Amino acid sequence: MPSEPVPDSPPQSGESAFCYWFHICGFSKKGLAAAVTERARLVGLPHVRPDGSRVRGWLGGEQPREPVPQL
Template sequence: MTGRSSNLHLALWIAATGLSYGEIARRIAAEAKAQGHRQIAPDATRVRRWIDGERPRPPGPRWIASSSRC
């Protein structure tokens, strides 16, 4: 993973929600679908990759932030 650093803030935030990576992914997919982005379908592995330093493309970060509000 050259050039990437873990996203500790995201990991802590997800831990604080009490939600699994799979549930975070399902909520993001539901939010994307509700906004007409049917091609957005992350899974638990994708959420782990974000924590490991991969950067989601916009508007993904907004959906990540809203996924724990349900």
């Protein structure tokens, strides 16, 4: 029976760093989208409003457009 990954262990083969940290941080997809939206609003970018389906795409390997990676 496989054991649960240890939080401090490196990403598994084929797992992106984004996926690894997403799971470690405990965000839901909607929660991360809300956090990115809030951060964007705070830095003066109210047009940046990802949703849970956008986060799902990022987890699936899509690259977010600027300025999201900096947020």
